Amino acid sequence: MSAAVHGTVQSHTVIRVPDKAHAAMAPFTLLLVELSDGKRVLGHFHGTDLPAIGSRVAGSAAKNATIIFRALEETP
Amino acid sequence: MTTNVHVAGVGSTKFGVLPGRNLQSLAVEAARAALADSNIPTGKIGCVFVGNFVGGIMTGQELLGPIVAADLGLSNVAAIKIEAACASSSAAVRIGHDLIRAGAEDAVLVIGVERLTGAPRDALTTAMTAAIDQGTEGRAGLTFPGFWGMVMARHMHLYGTTREQVAAVTVKNRRFGATNPLAQFQKPVTLEEVMASPPISDPILRFDCCPATDGAAALVLTSESLAKKHGAPAVRMAASVLVNGPVRITDYDEITVHDGTVRAARRAYETAGVGPDDIDVAELHDCFSIAEIVDSEDLGFFAKGEGGPAVLRAPSARNSKVAINLSGGLLSKGHPTGATGCGQIYEVVMQMRGRHPNQVPNARFGLTHNGGGTAAAVTVHILEAPQ
Numbered sequence: 001m002s003a004a005v006h007g008t009v010q011s012h013t014v015i016r017v018p019d020k021a022h023a024a025m026a027p028f029t030l031l032l033v034e035l036s037d038g039k040r041v042l043g044h045f046h047g048t049d050l051p052a053i054g055s056r057v058a059g060s061a062a063k064n065a066t067i068i069f070r071a072l073e074e075t076p
Numbered sequence: 077m078t079t080n081v082h083v084a085g086v087g088s089t090k091f092g093v094l095p096g097r098n099l100q101s102l103a104v105e106a107a108r109a110a111l112a113d114s115n116i117p118t119g120k121i122g123c124v125f126v127g128n129f130v131g132g133i134m135t136g137q138e139l140l141g142p143i144v145a146a147d148l149g150l151s152n153v154a155a156i157k158i159e160a161a162c163a164s165s166s167a168a169v170r171i172g173h174d175l176i177r178a179g180a181e182d183a184v185l186v187i188g189v190e191r192l193t194g195a196p197r198d199a200l201t202t203a204m205t206a207a208i209d210q211g212t213e214g215r216a217g218l219t220f221p222g223f224w225g226m227v228m229a230r231h232m233h234l235y236g237t238t239r240e241q242v243a244a245v246t247v248k249n250r251r252f253g254a255t256n257p258l259a260q261f262q263k264p265v266t267l268e269e270v271m272a273s274p275p276i277s278d279p280i281l282r283f284d285c286c287p288a289t290d291g292a293a294a295l296v297l298t299s300e301s302l303a304k305k306h307g308a309p310a311v312r313m314a315a316s317v318l319v320n321g322p323v324r325i326t327d328y329d330e331i332t333v334h335d336g337t338v339r340a341a342r343r344a345y346e347t348a349g350v351g352p353d354d355i356d357v358a359e360l361h362d363c364f365s366i367a368e369i370v371d372s373e374d375l376g377f378f379a380k381g382e383g384g385p386a387v388l389r390a391p392s393a394r395n396s397k398v399a400i401n402l403s404g405g406l407l408s409k410g411h412p413t414g415a416t417g418c419g420q421i422y423e424v425v426m427q428m429r430g431r432h433p434n435q436v437p438n439a440r441f442g443l444t445h446n447g448g449g450t451a452a453a454v455t456v457h458i459l460e461a462p463q
Contacts, residue, residue: 011233011331013225014278015217019202022217030218032226032325040326042216050278053233066216 002062007033009051043067080300081176084308085114086422091291091410092260093193102292103144103189110294115306122181124155127165127188128414130203161207163448166417166455172297173316182302188415189292207449225277228366231332235381243270244387245365246283253404260410284365289410293418311428314348315458323452336454337374344456352376355398356439357427359420361447362405402434420444428461
């Protein structure tokens with residue numbers, strides 16, 4: 001089971017020097033996102049262009065799994 | 077009934093890549109130097125605290141307190157290791173300070189020590205991320221360069237801080253490190269070299285990052301009366317504060333404002349009876365170049381968003397309102413995590429004695445700021461020169 005979530009990008013980074021557990025994924029993008037309910041989460045981003053701070057993203061949240069976000073076309 | 081606490085003696089190894097040295101030998105070298113510097117007889121030491129972060133992970137050695145104390149001939153005193161990530165030894169200073177201030181001990185030896193070099197880069201990154209909550213953000217792959225990369229991206233977005241301003245922190249600190257014999261990096265770098273270094277966690281570049289470092293530093297803390305009795309070259313500890321801040325990046329109300337630093341500074345200024353404008357020299361936790369800018373704002377030296385322009389306005393920094401990281405900081409002197417807090421106090425004590433290689437004339441008040449984890453454990457110490 002997973003739930004759809006929406007939020008606004010607070011910040012981002014591209015991890016190029018990961019720890020051992022994430023070595024196979026690197027480089028990968030992390031987003032700090034404020035969800036619509038005000039809660040902040042850290043998630044991965046799948047997409048070619050890094051979303052701007054302040055832009056809207058959507059993702060699906062499964063229990064005990066890192067959220068994977070994608071960009072939404074709408075902007076604030 | 078409380079007593080003033082003094083730093084009666086300081087000692088340090090060189091910071092850098094120190095092959096062939098183990099944790100015990102580094103700690104003992106720094107401790108013996110501090111004891112000799114203090115004039116305090118070893119038999120007066122009531123307990124020993126060893127600040128260390130990843131000794132167990134990186135070297136397999138634990139129980140550092142009793143082992144180091146025994147090597148110093150102090151087997152009969154209480155000795156334990158204190159861990160608060162990169163703030164381990166400054167947290168230990170706070171505990172020693174409180175024991176003396178309360179009259180429970182007359183003299184405490186605090187040592188910080190770490191060995192970080194010689195391991196593969198991914199092993200070091202994994203060890204450092206032990207200070208990130210592994211149940212949440214560690215699972216997502218957050219690292220410390222990643223944390224500060226996010227802080228930097230948002231600081232640039234909110235306040236217009238530029239890539240050049242952030243790079244200028246490294247240039248400044250490398251210049252000071254070049255004249256500090258204890259520093260790991262003793263070669264200046266140019267703005268162009270910083271800007272051309274490879275990305276680590278965007279927008280953080282390699283030269284924005286402090287190095288992995290081996291080293292140890294030690295302090296002898298005593299009551300005012302014991303320091304006077306033995307003629308120690310003592311410097312008064314006007315404030316010693318340890319607070320917790322947010323433990324996850326998602327716990328921050330605003331990641332460019334580090335609440336732990338703000339609260340620790342406020343309490344330290346109140347305790348010492350001074351304000352940020354009274355501080356002559358400061359050693360800040362510049363684990364990444366953007367960190368010095370954020371810290372300088374949260375400590376009240378500059379308004380939020382003014383830390384970046386301030387670096388370019390005062391490139392010499394020795395002539396600015398507060399001279400920051402004259403040791404070279406973590407970026408240049410190095411960051412042997414568990415030893416960094418004691419190392420910062422060592423540097424400020426030398427400034428208060430008027431004997432620092434990058435001396436500020438007539439410095440009266442000095443401040444150290446040391447952060448562990450995602451600024452989750454923060455210490456601020458204020459020292460006052462003898463009048």
